[in-house]
Amino acid sequence: xxxxxxxxxxxxxxxxxxxxxxxxxxxxxxxxxxxxxxxxxxxxxxxxxxxxxxxxxxxxxxxxxxxxxxxxxxxxxxxxxxxxxxxxxxxxxxxxxxxxxxxxxxxxxxxxxxxxxxxxxxxxxxxxxxxxxxxx
Ligand code: SF4
Numbered sequence: 541x542x543x544x545x546x547x548x549x550x551x552x553x554x555x556x557x558x559x560x561x562x563x564x565x566x567x568x569x570x571x572x573x574x575x576x577x578x579x580x581x582x583x584x585x586x587x588x589x590x591x592x593x594x595x596x597x598x599x600x601x602x603x604x605x606x607x608x609x610x611x612x613x614x615x616x617x618x619x620x621x622x623x624x625x626x627x628x629x630x631x632x633x634x635x636x637x638x639x640x641x642x643x644x645x646x647x648x649x650x651x652x653x654x655x656x657x658x659x660x661x662x663x664x665x666x667x668x669x670x671x672x673x674x675x676x
Contacts, residue, residue, distance in 0.1 A: 549669050550604040552583045552626070554615040560644040561609035561632040568608055568661035571670065575662070580669060589618050599623035605630065605674045614636060621625060627675070628668045635664045 553569035556562020573580050581598065588595040600623040606615040607630045616629040636643055639660045646654065 547579070547673055548602055549580050549581045549627070549672050550589070550599050550602055551580050551587055552604055552606045552615045552619050553670075554598070554608045554610075555585045555615075556609035556614070558647075560647055561608055563646075563648055563650065564644050564654070564657055564661060565607050565609040565632050567658045568665060571658060571662040572665045573623075575634050576666065577671060579673060581648045583619075585615055585618060588622065596623050603627040603675075605665065605668050605672060607661075608632065622662065630664060630668060632661060639664075 548574060551573060553566050554562060556565060569582065573582050583595045583599055583604065584592065588599070590664050604619055604623070604626045605628045606613075606619050606626045608615050609632045611631065611633065613629065613631070616626055619626050633643070636657065641657050641660055644650065644654045644657055650658065
């Protein structure tokens, strides 16, 4: 009998609440998780850091993609320290620069103006998911 393993990727968003890029990060990750339910799971960063066994076990056994709102790279550093090096580490400022988009200015209550940035970041995360799945 053929053994078909369904590979999933853990998406770890930083939990930035203090800067608009943190909000953008969470919304874009949410969009990818909603659009790719069979291939992605979310890993709650605060729970992960607090010692959530399920989160740490998953991240230790499956590939992870971290997405951070600024160059402090909280999600990437925590993932590497607690469960192993992420397969890919994405940064919101780098994605915005690459896509020629201005950083959002609102801390929350994103509207249509910010939608382009959310969509662009979600596309980059989805591309990273595809690359990770192709590697496995
Ligand atoms: S990476 Fe930056 S925005 Fe995200 S939680 Fe850390 S300090 Fe906040």
